Amino acid sequence: MFLRHISFLKAVILHSLTAYGGPQGHLAMMLKTFVHQRKDVTEQELMEYNAFCQLLPGASSSQTLTLIGYKRGGVPLAILTLLIWITPACLLMGSLSFLLQYFDKKTLQTDIFKYVQPMAVGFLAYGGIRAYRISIRNMATLAIMLVSMLAAFYLKSPWTFPALIILGGIVSNFSNKRIPDLPEKPKKIQWTNIWLFVAIFVLAGFLSEVARANDWITRRPFNLFENFYRFGSLVFGGGDILIAMMLEQYVSRAKTQFMSAEELLTGAGIMRALPGPTFSVSAFVGGMVMRNLGPGYQFLGCILAPVAIFLPSLLLVLFFFPIWHNLKKHVIIYRALEGINAVVVGIMWAATFILFLAIPFTWYNLLIALWTLGLLYLTRVPSPFIVLACLLLGWLL
Numbered sequence: 001m002f003l004r005h006i007s008f009l010k011a012v013i014l015h016s017l018t019a020y021g022g023p024q025g026h027l028a029m030m031l032k033t034f035v036h037q038r039k040d041v042t043e044q045e046l047m048e049y050n051a052f053c054q055l056l057p058g059a060s061s062s063q064t065l066t067l068i069g070y071k072r073g074g075v076p077l078a079i080l081t082l083l084i085w086i087t088p089a090c091l092l093m094g095s096l097s098f099l100l101q102y103f104d105k106k107t108l109q110t111d112i113f114k115y116v117q118p119m120a121v122g123f124l125a126y127g128g129i130r131a132y133r134i135s136i137r138n139m140a141t142l143a144i145m146l147v148s149m150l151a152a153f154y155l156k157s158p159w160t161f162p163a164l165i166i167l168g169g170i171v172s173n174f175s176n177k178r179i180p181d182l183p184e185k186p187k188k189i190q191w192t193n194i195w196l197f198v199a200i201f202v203l204a205g206f207l208s209e210v211a212r213a214n215d216w217i218t219r220r221p222f223n224l225f226e227n228f229y230r231f232g233s234l235v236f237g238g239g240d241i242l243i244a245m246m247l248e249q250y251v252s253r254a255k256t257q258f259m260s261a262e263e264l265l266t267g268a269g270i271m272r273a274l275p276g277p278t279f280s281v282s283a284f285v286g287g288m289v290m291r292n293l294g295p296g297y298q299f300l301g302c303i304l305a306p307v308a309i310f311l312p313s314l315l316l317v318l319f320f321f322p323i324w325h326n327l328k329k330h331v332i333i334y335r336a337l338e339g340i341n342a343v344v345v346g347i348m349w350a351a352t353f354i355l356f357l358a359i360p361f362t363w364y365n366l367l368i369a370l371w372t373l374g375l376l377y378l379t380r381v382p383s384p385f386i387v388l389a390c391l392l393l394g395w396l397l
Contacts (some may be wrong), residue, residue, distance in 0.1 A: 002080065005073055011038055012065070012084045018387040019275050023122030026061035026277075028127025032376055034068055041068055043134045051340040052324050053163050054347075058313030059279045066147065066317055075190075075318060075321035082314055085305060089131050089276025094302030094380075096270060097287025098295075100263065115302040115390040116273060116364040117355065122372025124352040128211065131348055135341035144168050148346025151321075153353060162236055164343045172339025173332055183197050187322035197315040204229050204308075224289055224301055228282055228308035233316075240307075242278070244269045246285050258289045275387070282309045320352050368393075 015033055019026045027050055034040045041049070046064070053063040060083060068358070069081030088120070127250035136142050148164045211219035227249055235242050248256045267284040274280070286305025290297040327333045359365055368390065375381050 002073075002077070005077055007078075008038070008040060008069075008072055009080065009084060012081055013088075015065070015386050016073035016085045016088050018384040020116055020188050020387065021123050021274075022278055022351065023059075023061040024348045025120045025123050025355075027064065027162070027348065028130075028376075030068070030381050031127055032063065032123075037380070037382065040072060041310070042113040043130065045071070047131060047134055047341050047344060048337060051130065051165065051337070051344045052321065054161050054344065056313070056316050056320060057236055058316060059277050062279065062310060063313050065318040066150050066319060066359035070318065070321070072165070078318065079314065082310065084317060086277055086280060086310055087284075089274055090302070090306045091270075092274055092276075093267065093271060093280045094283035094287050094299075094306075096267060097284050097291065097298065097302060100266065100288075115135055115365075115368050116395045117359045118368035118386075119372045119386065119390040121352060121356045121369040122382075123353060124374065125369070125373050126350060126376040128345065128348045128352055129373075131341075131345045135338075137338075140172065140174075141338060141342040144171055144215060144342040145346040145349070148343040149350045149353075150346075152347045152350035158159060161347065163345070165340050169336030169338070169341035172337075172342070173335045180389075183354075186326045188277065189322045189326075191314045193319035197312060197319070200229065200311070200315075202234060217357050220293065220305060221297070221300060224286060224302050225308045226304045228286065229312060231282075232250050232279075232309035232312040242257060243281065246281075250285065252288060259285070263288060277310075279309055280306065282306050320336060 011033055015029060021027045021028070027046075030046060031043065035043050035046055046068075049067045050060070050065045053060040053067070056063060062082060065085050066078045066082045070078035132145075136145055142278055148168065151164055152160060204222075204226040208219075208222045210216075211222040216222070230337070231242060231245055235245060245263055246262060251261050251264060264285065267288070268281055271278060271281040271284070282305040283302045286301035286303075287298045288301075289305075290301030324333075328337070372386055372390075377385075
Protein backbone atom coordinates (compact mmCIF):
# COMPACT_ATOMS: atom_id res chain seq x y z
CA MET A 1 0.00 0.00 0.00
CA PHE A 2 2.82 2.41 0.87
CA LEU A 3 4.34 2.10 -2.63
CA ARG A 4 1.50 4.28 -3.95
CA HIS A 5 2.53 7.02 -1.52
CA ILE A 6 6.30 7.07 -2.06
CA SER A 7 6.26 10.55 -3.62
CA PHE A 8 4.11 11.87 -0.75
CA LEU A 9 6.43 10.37 1.87
CA LYS A 10 9.44 11.92 0.11
CA ALA A 11 7.69 15.28 0.34
CA VAL A 12 7.10 14.69 4.07
CA ILE A 13 10.81 13.91 4.55
CA LEU A 14 11.80 17.14 2.78
CA HIS A 15 9.23 19.04 4.83
CA SER A 16 10.65 17.62 8.06
CA LEU A 17 14.14 18.79 7.07
CA THR A 18 13.17 22.30 5.98
CA ALA A 19 10.10 23.39 8.00
CA TYR A 20 11.08 26.35 10.19
CA GLY A 21 9.06 28.97 12.05
CA GLY A 22 6.95 26.98 14.52
CA PRO A 23 3.34 25.84 13.94
CA GLN A 24 2.30 28.87 11.87
CA GLY A 25 5.48 28.68 9.77
CA HIS A 26 4.87 24.97 9.24
CA LEU A 27 1.33 25.74 8.04
CA ALA A 28 2.68 28.23 5.50
CA MET A 29 5.12 25.61 4.18
CA MET A 30 2.33 23.01 4.02
CA LEU A 31 0.33 25.45 1.90
CA LYS A 32 3.24 25.72 -0.51
CA THR A 33 4.18 22.02 -0.60
CA PHE A 34 1.03 19.94 -0.06
CA VAL A 35 -1.53 22.34 -1.56
CA HIS A 36 0.01 24.35 -4.39
CA GLN A 37 2.80 22.02 -5.52
CA ARG A 38 1.46 18.52 -4.81
CA LYS A 39 -2.30 19.15 -4.43
CA ASP A 40 -2.69 16.48 -1.73
CA VAL A 41 -5.36 18.68 -0.10
CA THR A 42 -7.16 21.85 -1.04
CA GLU A 43 -6.57 25.22 0.61
CA GLN A 44 -9.93 24.98 2.34
CA GLU A 45 -9.20 21.48 3.66
CA LEU A 46 -5.81 22.47 5.05
CA MET A 47 -7.22 25.54 6.79
CA GLU A 48 -10.02 23.41 8.21
CA TYR A 49 -7.56 20.75 9.46
CA ASN A 50 -5.44 23.39 11.13
CA ALA A 51 -8.43 25.11 12.75
CA PHE A 52 -9.68 21.78 14.08
CA CYS A 53 -6.25 20.87 15.50
CA GLN A 54 -6.08 24.21 17.34
CA LEU A 55 -8.99 22.96 19.46
CA LEU A 56 -7.05 19.90 20.62
CA PRO A 57 -4.16 19.68 23.08
CA GLY A 58 -0.78 18.63 21.73
CA ALA A 59 1.34 19.47 18.72
CA SER A 60 -1.03 21.22 16.29
CA SER A 61 1.25 21.31 13.21
CA SER A 62 2.07 17.60 13.70
CA GLN A 63 -1.64 16.82 13.96
CA THR A 64 -2.38 18.82 10.80
CA LEU A 65 0.26 16.93 8.82
CA THR A 66 -1.04 13.66 10.27
CA LEU A 67 -4.49 14.48 8.88
CA ILE A 68 -3.03 15.05 5.41
CA GLY A 69 -1.57 11.53 5.59
CA TYR A 70 -4.90 10.26 6.96
CA LYS A 71 -6.79 11.71 3.99
CA ARG A 72 -4.41 10.08 1.51
CA GLY A 73 -4.05 6.63 3.03
CA GLY A 74 -6.02 6.19 6.23
CA VAL A 75 -4.64 5.41 9.68
CA PRO A 76 -1.49 3.47 8.56
CA LEU A 77 -0.25 6.34 6.38
CA ALA A 78 -1.20 8.88 9.07
CA ILE A 79 1.02 7.08 11.60
CA LEU A 80 3.90 6.76 9.12
CA THR A 81 3.58 10.43 8.18
CA LEU A 82 3.85 11.46 11.83
CA LEU A 83 6.87 9.19 12.42
CA ILE A 84 8.72 10.59 9.39
CA TRP A 85 7.89 14.16 10.41
CA ILE A 86 9.18 13.90 13.99
CA THR A 87 12.20 11.60 13.51
CA PRO A 88 14.88 13.99 12.10
CA ALA A 89 14.30 16.72 14.70
CA CYS A 90 14.07 14.21 17.56
CA LEU A 91 17.32 12.55 16.46
CA LEU A 92 19.09 15.91 16.42
CA MET A 93 17.69 17.04 19.76
CA GLY A 94 18.36 13.65 21.39
CA SER A 95 21.95 13.77 20.15
CA LEU A 96 22.29 17.21 21.69
CA SER A 97 21.68 15.75 25.17
CA PHE A 98 24.86 13.68 24.66
CA LEU A 99 26.89 16.45 23.01
CA LEU A 100 25.93 19.48 25.10
CA GLN A 101 28.76 19.00 27.59
CA TYR A 102 31.30 19.27 24.75
CA PHE A 103 29.95 22.59 23.48
CA ASP A 104 30.87 25.98 24.82
CA LYS A 105 28.63 29.03 24.54
CA LYS A 106 30.64 30.48 21.68
CA THR A 107 30.18 27.31 19.62
CA LEU A 108 26.41 27.45 20.11
CA GLN A 109 26.20 30.95 18.65
CA THR A 110 26.83 29.65 15.15
CA ASP A 111 26.04 32.06 12.33
CA ILE A 112 24.74 29.43 9.90
CA PHE A 113 21.19 29.99 11.22
CA LYS A 114 21.29 33.80 11.30
CA TYR A 115 19.05 34.18 8.24
CA VAL A 116 16.61 31.43 9.26
CA GLN A 117 14.40 33.70 11.39
CA PRO A 118 13.87 36.40 8.74
CA MET A 119 13.24 33.58 6.26
CA ALA A 120 10.59 32.19 8.64
CA VAL A 121 8.98 35.66 8.73
CA GLY A 122 8.71 35.48 4.92
CA PHE A 123 7.04 32.06 5.13
CA LEU A 124 4.62 33.28 7.78
CA ALA A 125 3.70 36.36 5.72
CA TYR A 126 3.14 34.14 2.67
CA GLY A 127 0.89 31.82 4.70
CA GLY A 128 -0.98 34.81 6.11
CA ILE A 129 -1.62 36.29 2.65
CA ARG A 130 -2.78 32.97 1.18
CA ALA A 131 -4.96 32.23 4.19
CA TYR A 132 -6.44 35.76 4.03
CA ARG A 133 -7.46 35.21 0.41
CA ILE A 134 -9.10 31.88 1.32
CA SER A 135 -10.93 32.76 4.52
CA ILE A 136 -11.65 36.50 4.71
CA ARG A 137 -14.69 37.15 2.52
CA ASN A 138 -16.68 39.85 4.34
CA MET A 139 -16.51 42.50 7.06
CA ALA A 140 -17.49 40.06 9.81
CA THR A 141 -14.61 37.68 9.11
CA LEU A 142 -12.24 40.65 8.75
CA ALA A 143 -13.29 41.90 12.19
CA ILE A 144 -12.83 38.41 13.69
CA MET A 145 -9.36 38.20 12.12
CA LEU A 146 -8.27 41.61 13.49
CA VAL A 147 -9.54 40.92 17.02
CA SER A 148 -7.88 37.48 17.01
CA MET A 149 -4.61 38.97 15.77
CA LEU A 150 -4.53 41.55 18.57
CA ALA A 151 -5.54 39.01 21.22
CA ALA A 152 -2.93 36.47 20.10
CA PHE A 153 -0.28 39.22 19.99
CA TYR A 154 -0.91 40.58 23.47
CA LEU A 155 -2.33 37.60 25.41
CA LYS A 156 0.22 34.82 25.96
CA SER A 157 -2.04 32.44 27.90
CA PRO A 158 -2.14 28.78 26.73
CA TRP A 159 -5.93 29.09 26.59
CA THR A 160 -5.86 32.01 24.15
CA PHE A 161 -5.90 29.90 20.96
CA PRO A 162 -8.74 27.49 21.84
CA ALA A 163 -10.77 30.34 23.40
CA LEU A 164 -10.42 32.43 20.23
CA ILE A 165 -11.37 29.46 18.05
CA ILE A 166 -14.55 28.86 20.06
CA LEU A 167 -15.49 32.56 20.14
CA GLY A 168 -14.90 32.91 16.41
CA GLY A 169 -17.22 29.95 15.77
CA ILE A 170 -19.91 31.47 18.00
CA VAL A 171 -19.75 34.90 16.33
CA SER A 172 -19.95 33.52 12.78
CA ASN A 173 -23.11 31.59 13.71
CA PHE A 174 -25.04 34.85 13.54
CA SER A 175 -24.78 34.66 9.74
CA ASN A 176 -27.47 33.12 7.53
CA LYS A 177 -25.03 30.97 5.55
CA ARG A 178 -26.65 27.81 4.16
CA ILE A 179 -25.09 24.38 3.90
CA PRO A 180 -24.46 23.34 0.30
CA ASP A 181 -26.06 20.04 -0.65
CA LEU A 182 -22.88 17.96 -1.02
CA PRO A 183 -23.23 14.18 -0.61
CA GLU A 184 -20.55 13.07 1.88
CA LYS A 185 -20.44 9.71 3.59
CA PRO A 186 -20.21 9.90 7.38
CA LYS A 187 -16.87 8.71 8.74
CA LYS A 188 -16.74 5.80 11.16
CA ILE A 189 -15.73 6.84 14.68
CA GLN A 190 -12.79 4.80 15.99
CA TRP A 191 -13.69 4.42 19.66
CA THR A 192 -10.55 2.33 20.20
CA ASN A 193 -8.43 5.51 19.97
CA ILE A 194 -10.10 7.31 22.87
CA TRP A 195 -10.21 4.21 25.07
CA LEU A 196 -6.53 3.61 24.36
CA PHE A 197 -5.75 7.25 25.18
CA VAL A 198 -7.55 7.03 28.53
CA ALA A 199 -6.12 3.59 29.36
CA ILE A 200 -2.53 4.73 28.74
CA PHE A 201 -3.13 7.93 30.74
CA VAL A 202 -4.43 5.98 33.76
CA LEU A 203 -1.88 3.15 33.50
CA ALA A 204 1.07 5.53 33.10
CA GLY A 205 -0.03 7.51 36.15
CA PHE A 206 -0.57 4.36 38.23
CA LEU A 207 2.80 2.78 37.36
CA SER A 208 4.62 6.08 37.86
CA GLU A 209 3.15 6.50 41.34
CA VAL A 210 3.80 2.85 42.30
CA ALA A 211 7.40 3.14 41.08
CA ARG A 212 7.88 6.33 43.10
CA ALA A 213 6.22 5.04 46.27
CA ASN A 214 8.17 1.76 46.23
CA ASP A 215 11.41 3.43 45.15
CA TRP A 216 11.95 1.09 42.19
CA ILE A 217 15.46 1.07 40.77
CA THR A 218 13.89 1.52 37.32
CA ARG A 219 11.37 4.14 38.47
CA ARG A 220 12.68 7.03 36.40
CA PRO A 221 11.59 5.70 32.96
CA PHE A 222 8.06 5.21 34.35
CA ASN A 223 8.07 8.75 35.80
CA LEU A 224 9.43 10.19 32.55
CA PHE A 225 6.81 8.50 30.37
CA GLU A 226 3.99 9.68 32.66
CA ASN A 227 5.30 13.27 32.73
CA PHE A 228 5.53 13.59 28.95
CA TYR A 229 2.29 11.75 28.24
CA ARG A 230 0.59 14.21 30.60
CA PHE A 231 2.28 17.15 28.86
CA GLY A 232 1.11 15.90 25.45
CA SER A 233 -2.44 15.38 26.76
CA LEU A 234 -2.88 18.78 28.39
CA VAL A 235 -0.66 21.38 26.73
CA PHE A 236 -2.24 24.12 24.62
CA GLY A 237 -0.31 26.95 23.01
CA GLY A 238 2.66 25.16 21.45
CA GLY A 239 6.33 24.83 22.34
CA ASP A 240 6.62 27.89 24.61
CA ILE A 241 4.00 26.52 27.00
CA LEU A 242 5.64 23.08 26.90
CA ILE A 243 9.01 24.58 27.84
CA ALA A 244 7.40 26.38 30.78
CA MET A 245 5.85 23.10 31.97
CA MET A 246 9.17 21.25 31.69
CA LEU A 247 10.97 24.08 33.48
CA GLU A 248 8.60 23.71 36.40
CA GLN A 249 8.69 19.88 36.39
CA TYR A 250 12.43 19.31 36.06
CA VAL A 251 14.05 22.50 37.35
CA SER A 252 11.86 24.53 39.72
CA ARG A 253 10.06 21.96 41.86
CA ALA A 254 12.13 18.82 41.31
CA LYS A 255 13.61 17.42 44.55
CA THR A 256 16.62 16.36 42.53
CA GLN A 257 17.39 18.94 39.86
CA PHE A 258 17.75 16.95 36.65
CA MET A 259 19.14 19.87 34.68
CA SER A 260 19.80 23.55 35.11
CA ALA A 261 17.50 26.23 33.72
CA GLU A 262 20.38 27.33 31.47
CA GLU A 263 20.70 23.82 29.98
CA LEU A 264 16.95 23.60 29.31
CA LEU A 265 16.83 27.04 27.71
CA THR A 266 19.92 26.24 25.63
CA GLY A 267 18.14 23.16 24.26
CA ALA A 268 15.02 25.23 23.61
CA GLY A 269 17.07 27.86 21.77
CA ILE A 270 18.76 25.29 19.54
CA MET A 271 15.38 23.67 18.85
CA ARG A 272 14.17 26.97 17.39
CA ALA A 273 17.10 26.99 14.99
CA LEU A 274 16.29 23.49 13.71
CA PRO A 275 13.53 22.37 11.33
CA GLY A 276 10.69 20.16 12.45
CA PRO A 277 8.19 20.13 15.32
CA THR A 278 8.88 22.28 18.38
CA PHE A 279 7.87 19.34 20.59
CA SER A 280 11.11 17.62 19.47
CA VAL A 281 12.73 19.40 22.43
CA SER A 282 11.24 16.50 24.44
CA ALA A 283 13.99 14.20 23.07
CA PHE A 284 16.64 16.53 24.50
CA VAL A 285 14.94 16.85 27.89
CA GLY A 286 14.27 13.10 28.08
CA GLY A 287 17.97 12.41 27.54
CA MET A 288 19.04 15.05 30.06
CA VAL A 289 16.70 13.69 32.75
CA MET A 290 18.16 10.18 32.38
CA ARG A 291 21.81 11.07 31.76
CA ASN A 292 23.12 10.34 35.27
CA LEU A 293 21.89 6.73 34.98
CA GLY A 294 24.28 5.99 32.12
CA PRO A 295 24.27 6.13 28.30
CA GLY A 296 21.78 3.26 27.93
CA TYR A 297 19.15 4.96 30.09
CA GLN A 298 19.92 8.30 28.45
CA PHE A 299 19.27 6.80 25.01
CA LEU A 300 16.02 5.30 26.37
CA GLY A 301 14.99 8.75 27.62
CA CYS A 302 15.60 10.24 24.15
CA ILE A 303 13.10 7.70 22.76
CA LEU A 304 10.54 7.51 25.56
CA ALA A 305 9.90 11.26 25.87
CA PRO A 306 9.01 11.93 22.18
CA VAL A 307 6.88 8.76 22.00
CA ALA A 308 5.01 9.80 25.14
CA ILE A 309 4.42 13.40 24.07
CA PHE A 310 3.34 12.74 20.46
CA LEU A 311 1.17 9.67 21.22
CA PRO A 312 -1.72 11.64 22.77
CA SER A 313 -1.72 14.03 19.77
CA LEU A 314 -2.08 11.07 17.40
CA LEU A 315 -4.80 9.27 19.38
CA LEU A 316 -6.86 12.41 19.98
CA VAL A 317 -6.75 13.72 16.42
CA LEU A 318 -7.67 10.31 14.91
CA PHE A 319 -10.57 9.95 17.35
CA PHE A 320 -12.05 13.44 17.14
CA PHE A 321 -11.56 14.13 13.42
CA PRO A 322 -14.33 11.73 12.21
CA ILE A 323 -16.65 13.30 14.81
CA TRP A 324 -15.72 16.77 13.52
CA HIS A 325 -16.26 15.62 9.92
CA ASN A 326 -19.72 14.27 10.72
CA LEU A 327 -20.72 17.34 12.76
CA LYS A 328 -19.97 19.62 9.78
CA LYS A 329 -23.31 18.56 8.32
CA HIS A 330 -25.05 20.50 11.10
CA VAL A 331 -25.64 24.16 10.34
CA ILE A 332 -24.10 25.38 13.63
CA ILE A 333 -20.77 23.71 12.89
CA TYR A 334 -20.84 24.66 9.22
CA ARG A 335 -21.36 28.34 10.03
CA ALA A 336 -18.75 28.15 12.80
CA LEU A 337 -16.07 27.12 10.28
CA GLU A 338 -16.14 30.59 8.70
CA GLY A 339 -15.28 32.26 12.02
CA ILE A 340 -12.78 29.56 13.02
CA ASN A 341 -10.84 30.00 9.78
CA ALA A 342 -10.80 33.78 10.29
CA VAL A 343 -9.33 33.25 13.76
CA VAL A 344 -6.59 31.04 12.31
CA VAL A 345 -5.66 33.80 9.86
CA GLY A 346 -5.47 36.30 12.72
CA ILE A 347 -3.21 33.96 14.71
CA MET A 348 -0.93 33.54 11.68
CA TRP A 349 -0.53 37.30 11.32
CA ALA A 350 0.10 37.69 15.05
CA ALA A 351 2.85 35.06 14.81
CA THR A 352 4.34 36.93 11.84
CA PHE A 353 4.57 40.21 13.77
CA ILE A 354 5.82 38.52 16.96
CA LEU A 355 8.66 36.79 15.11
CA PHE A 356 9.52 39.89 13.07
CA LEU A 357 9.78 42.03 16.22
CA ALA A 358 11.89 39.34 17.94
CA ILE A 359 14.74 39.60 15.41
CA PRO A 360 17.12 42.55 14.98
CA PHE A 361 15.64 45.15 12.64
CA THR A 362 18.32 45.42 9.96
CA TRP A 363 18.15 46.01 6.24
CA TYR A 364 19.41 42.51 5.42
CA ASN A 365 16.85 40.80 7.71
CA LEU A 366 14.09 42.81 6.03
CA LEU A 367 15.52 41.97 2.61
CA ILE A 368 15.66 38.22 3.40
CA ALA A 369 12.04 38.27 4.62
CA LEU A 370 10.83 40.11 1.49
CA TRP A 371 12.98 37.94 -0.79
CA THR A 372 11.49 34.78 0.74
CA LEU A 373 7.95 36.14 0.41
CA GLY A 374 8.56 37.14 -3.22
CA LEU A 375 9.98 33.73 -4.17
CA LEU A 376 7.07 31.92 -2.54
CA TYR A 377 4.38 34.14 -3.98
CA LEU A 378 5.71 34.85 -7.47
CA THR A 379 7.65 31.71 -8.40
CA ARG A 380 7.40 27.92 -8.16
CA VAL A 381 10.73 27.52 -6.37
CA PRO A 382 10.32 24.60 -3.89
CA SER A 383 10.49 25.53 -0.21
CA PRO A 384 13.55 23.32 0.56
CA PHE A 385 15.68 25.29 -1.91
CA ILE A 386 14.81 28.57 -0.18
CA VAL A 387 15.79 27.10 3.19
CA LEU A 388 19.07 25.71 1.84
CA ALA A 389 19.87 29.07 0.22
CA CYS A 390 19.40 30.88 3.56
CA LEU A 391 21.58 28.35 5.38
CA LEU A 392 24.25 28.72 2.69
CA LEU A 393 24.12 32.53 3.02
CA GLY A 394 24.57 32.20 6.79
CA TRP A 395 27.59 29.96 6.30
CA LEU A 396 29.21 32.17 3.65
CA LEU A 397 28.39 35.57 5.14
